[in-house]
Amino acid sequence: MKAFTVAKAVTALMLAGLVxxxxxxxxxxNIFILTLFTRIVILALAxxxxxxxxxxxxxxxxxxxxxxxxxxxxxxxxxxxxxxxxFIQFPVALAAxxxxxxxxxxxxxxxxxxxxxxxxxxxxxxxxxxxxxxARYGGDDGLTVYKRxxxxxxxxxSNRTQFYYLCLACLFVVLLLIWRIVNSRFGLVVQGLRSNExxxxxxxxxxxxxxxxxxxxxxxxxxxxxxxxxNNTDFISPAVMYWTRSGDLMVMVILGGMGTLFxxxxxxxxxxxxxxxxxxxxxxxxxxxxxxxxxxxxxxRGGIMGMLGRAGRG
Amino acid sequence: MAEPLLRVEKLVRxxxxxxxxxxVSLDVAAGELHAIIxxxxxxxxxxxxxxxxxxxxxxxxxxxxxxxxxxxPAYRRCALGLARSFQITSLLLDFTAADNVALAxxxxxxxxxxxxxxxxxxxxLRDAAHAALDRVGLLHRADVLVSRLSHGExxxxxxxxxxxxxxxxxxxxxPMAGLGVTESQSMVKLLQELRKEVSxxxxxxxxxxxxxxxDRISVLVYGRVIASGxxxxxxxxxxxxxxxxxxxxxxxHHG
Numbered sequence: 001m002k003a004f005t006v007a008k009a010v011t012a013l014m015l016a017g018l019v020x021x022x023x024x025x026x027x028x029x030n031i032f033i034l035t036l037f038t039r040i041v042i043l044a045l046a047x048x049x050x051x052x053x054x055x056x057x058x059x060x061x062x063x064x065x066x067x068x069x070x071x072x073x074x075x076x077x078x079x080x081x082x083x084x085x086x087f088i089q090f091p092v093a094l095a096a097x098x099x100x101x102x103x104x105x106x107x108x109x110x111x112x113x114x115x116x117x118x119x120x121x122x123x124x125x126x127x128x129x130x131x132x133x134x135a136r137y138g139g140d141d142g143l144t145v146y147k148r149x150x151x152x153x154x155x156x157x158s159n160r161t162q163f164y165y166l167c168l169a170c171l172f173v174v175l176l177l178i179w180r181i182v183n184s185r186f187g188l189v190v191q192g193l194r195s196n197e198x199x200x201x202x203x204x205x206x207x208x209x210x211x212x213x214x215x216x217x218x219x220x221x222x223x224x225x226x227x228x229x230x231n232n233t234d235f236i237s238p239a240v241m242y243w244t245r246s247g248d249l250m251v252m253v254i255l256g257g258m259g260t261l262f263x264x265x266x267x268x269x270x271x272x273x274x275x276x277x278x279x280x281x282x283x284x285x286x287x288x289x290x291x292x293x294x295x296x297x298x299x300x301r302g303g304i305m306g307m308l309g310r311a312g313r314g
Numbered sequence: 315m316a317e318p319l320l321r322v323e324k325l326v327r328x329x330x331x332x333x334x335x336x337x338v339s340l341d342v343a344a345g346e347l348h349a350i351i352x353x354x355x356x357x358x359x360x361x362x363x364x365x366x367x368x369x370x371x372x373x374x375x376x377x378x379x380x381x382x383x384x385x386x387p388a389y390r391r392c393a394l395g396l397a398r399s400f401q402i403t404s405l406l407l408d409f410t411a412a413d414n415v416a417l418a419x420x421x422x423x424x425x426x427x428x429x430x431x432x433x434x435x436x437x438x439l440r441d442a443a444h445a446a447l448d449r450v451g452l453l454h455r456a457d458v459l460v461s462r463l464s465h466g467e468x469x470x471x472x473x474x475x476x477x478x479x480x481x482x483x484x485x486x487x488x489p490m491a492g493l494g495v496t497e498s499q500s501m502v503k504l505l506q507e508l509r510k511e512v513s514x515x516x517x518x519x520x521x522x523x524x525x526x527x528x529d530r531i532s533v534l535v536y537g538r539v540i541a542s543g544x545x546x547x548x549x550x551x552x553x554x555x556x557x558x559x560x561x562x563x564x565x566x567h568h569g
Contacts, residue, residue, distance in 0.1 A: 185431070192409065202392065
């Protein structure tokens with residue numbers, strides 16, 4: 001075990017809090033907090049997946065919310081067609097996300113920098129309009145998911161606590177995967193490409209292949225978040241794919257600390273709690289939230305994780 | 315005569331109206347250190363970039379060990395045994411020295427589509443990295459971030475990275491650029507060692523170094539090879555003196 005640091009202590013505290021939350025919820029009878037945190041955990045998963053390509057891979061995708069929609073619609077559409085089994089819905093959600101990522105990635109990765117941001121945004125908006133046009137599945141109004149994914153009695157998604165723990169387990173598994181990937185051969189190549197693509201090509205790595213695989217892995221992870229999200233809200237609409245939602249995910253990643261394992265989780269928790277509590281105080285909450293985020297991004301290099309790291313060094 | 319390791323034939327590359335590489339042909343035999351010199355703007359870096367695959371020629375051909383590589387992408391040439399160093403240091407600044415070199419070794423040690431094992435704990439890769447760092451005398455800096463290394467040290471890391479891929483041919487684009495006197499001297503010493511192991515194409519401005527090291531020298535002026543031969547012949551060549559060396563008396567004094 002390496003030295004104690006403030007960042008590690010805060011991270012451990014946050015994770016322990018997430019694990020123990022249902023206990024607090026049932027003791028205090030506060031059901032609302034469990035619902036809120038289920039959403040936070042799901043979006044933390046989405047933010048973590050974005051961080052894999054954005055923080056570690058240097059690929060600034062501005063269309064990540066598309067996967068939330070794809071995963072969600074996979075669940076919603078299958079449910080509508082009478083396929084209620086989660087053993088089918090979830091693999092389909094992952095496969096559809098992977099396919100979308102493969103096509104979009106192959107096209108987008110021909111560009112760099114601002115063009116990459118714009119083209120991923122454009123594709124996500126296309127996905128948004130396609131979803132709006134699905135008349136059979138509610139079009140603009142969205143689609144109600146009348147029955148949550150059925151896992152043959154293995155786990156009951158309609159039970160709040162069980163569903164929360166499923167989401168949390170998914171988050172932890174994804175974080176573990178990201179941690180392993182980041183330190184693997186593959187992960188080092190992807191991070192090397194972020195740092196200096198020309199150098200990596202010169203020592204013999206075909207850049208695009210590695211970036212595309214990373215892009216697909218990240219998309220599948222976010223598709224999983226989408227499938228969970230549709231179950232959480234019992235509803236899926238094109239709104240989850242709207243570009244502002246992609247922006248929210250980016251803010252969570254940057255706020256928490258790009259390229260750190262737990263930063264996006266921290267970012268999601270802080271972002272969504274702020275949004276929740278500020279919106280209870282005033283309907284002009286965005287007026288407070290905006291400048292606050294701006295300050296953190298401007299003065300807290302490396303986001304919350306960066307600030308905690310500096311606090312640890314005194 | 316045996317097939318040369320590197321054969322460049324009638325290479326042409328234009329930028330708009332400027333012919334940066336004008337019908338360049340040259341051979342590099344296995345085991346040779348071939349220096350390319352020429353005044354600023356002679357097209358040396360343009361030529362190197364076509365050899366490494368960062369730039370495509372408009373016509374002509376490049377072959378390595380008898381295989382045509384004119385239009386192969388950079389990473390494929392690397393797999394065939396071609397390694398380069400950059401004129402302007404190009405490293406992964408937020409990685410340690412050892413990571414930089416280990417990645418080069420990794421590129422030549424099986425697939426990198428491995429998603430689980432910790433690559434920093436792969437003994438083979440670490441050992442290769444440490445060996446290459448030791449070779450350039452920087453083993454004691456292995457775990458330092460490259461962004462914290464001095465310019466001279468980064469030049470040496472460039473070389474270690476190139477070496478870690480176990481190349482057949484090393485393309486060195488001004489390895490002495492920006493080095494102090496002592497640093498230059500140790501770089502020359504290092505290259506003298508390396509040339510026993512690997513063929514080298516050296517592009518360099520430092521004339522004493524070139525004449526001390528090279529088996530053969532090609533002189534590039536305005537994108538054209540105006541002379542090619544051993545150091546003594548180049549030193550005696552009237553065209554070269556007029557076009558390039560001028561009154562640089564150092565050339566006649568050293569070597």
